[in-house]
């Protein structure tokens with residue numbers, strides 16, 4: 001079934017409804033007609049408490065200057081959740097090597113403010129729990145009243161200013177790689193804060209950057225989105241019941257097309273997190289050479305690295321990575337131990353500096369983090385076009401069942417309309433006959449015949465009412481089928 005077929009069906013439904021509205025005395029049909037004229041396919045909004053993103057996409061935070069105010073505000077403008085990443089943001093500042101921490105906090109605050117000036121959409125931040133200045137970054141996020149804080153690379157449990165977060169309307173979403181982690185976080189939050197986080201992000205093994213899995217788990221089917229998403233939904237259900245609120249699950253890692261989004265939402269997730277696709281956009285804050293590396297890379301060039309922070313990471317493997325694996329160290333200075341788990345002195349390089357070089361387009365002095373599907377990217381586009389492409393892809397998957405259900409409804413509406421006209425005609429004929437019989441000289445009309453006519457007339461009238469009811473039912477079903485909540 002293609003788009004034209006659905007449009008034809010909508011046209012037919014409109015026509016049938018118009019015809020029915022001429023004979024049926026219901027004002028609700030007029031309202032439905034009005035709604036039908038405005039019908040526009042859309043995808044379901046992502047709701048996190050009172051936060052409503054009309055596009056159910058969270059742009060994954062990308063550290064060391066890849067997702068700053070430029071990308072985050074563009075995604076927010078397109079209806080999604082734009083995210084500024086805190087880690088390595090200080091490298092944007094000239095005085096990073098004098099006071100790395102101060103530089104980071106300053107740049108972070110500035111980027112949040114710039115994003116706010118550019119859009120009224122939803123702006124979130126990504127702060128890695130493993131950062132040595134995690135709490136100071138979180139303070140900035142609260143002071144600047146960001147909409148939501150995503151916390152990954154560690155379990156956000158102890159020492160959180162939950163009361164202050166709540167008072168300032170800042171939502172919290174931990175980023176996890178298992179259902180067990182969700183259970184642990186929620187159990188502990190409940191115990192310590194008598195509260196729970198507002199949403200959960202599951203980042204699967206196909207993601208870019210640092211990965212929360214061992215190398216062996218990366219290709220294991222039991223760690224993929226399809227396996228873990230239902231598990232997390234089950235885990236969240238008991239907390240949703242206890243706290244009487246919905247906790248949406250957002251899933252990501254390898255989500256590439258509108259169809260992928262559709263498949264994940266079908267699994268029960270309420271949104272997706274995507275990063276790779278957003279790198280190849282005009283608004284991404286990295287140098288054009290960084291973005292072009294996505295367009296140029298081949299599948300076999302995408303591989304894993306052992307990051308100095310002790311986790312595997314996915315990147316475009318280049319000479320810099322090979323040199324470091326073979327023990328050739330570039331000279332580097334650690335400005336300050338930005339990541340708690342970093343073994344900077346044992347490492348062959350500083351990952352923040354390497355990633356910052358790549359961000360600036362100096363690809364030989366660093367490397368490019370990518371998701372598993374980066375090789376499929378073939379052009380750099382504006383964020384709005386990318387989101388539109390994804391929406392169309394999503395809608396393509398949605399419309400097939402909608403079209404066939406609409407087809408059934410329209411054909412029964414047509415059938416009911418035909419019957420309605422027929423019976424309506426009978427009512428008129430019987431009505432006239434009855435009237436005539438009543439006004440005729442009484443001797444000519446037998447009493448029995450009068451009763452018979454009256455019964456027939458009443459029978460036809462009740463059939464009309466039954467048909468009106470059935471038609472209304474079908475119209476309501478069409479209305480719900482086409483309402484944005486359903487499609």
Ligand SMILES: Cc1cc2nc3c(=O)[nH]c(=O)nc-3n(C[C@H](O)[C@H](O)[C@H](O)COP(=O)(O)O)c2cc1C
Pocket residue numbers: 059060061062063064066085087126128152153175203206207208209210252253254255273274275276277279368369370371372373
């Ligand atoms: C270039 C790049 C940098 C990333 N940096 C971070 C980061 O700093 N913190 C983080 O939590 N996730 C980071 N990620 C992971 C993304 O936020 C996202 O969850 C993941 O890449 C989604 O998979 P996808 O890229 O296949 O869409 C990064 C991903 C990429 C591609």
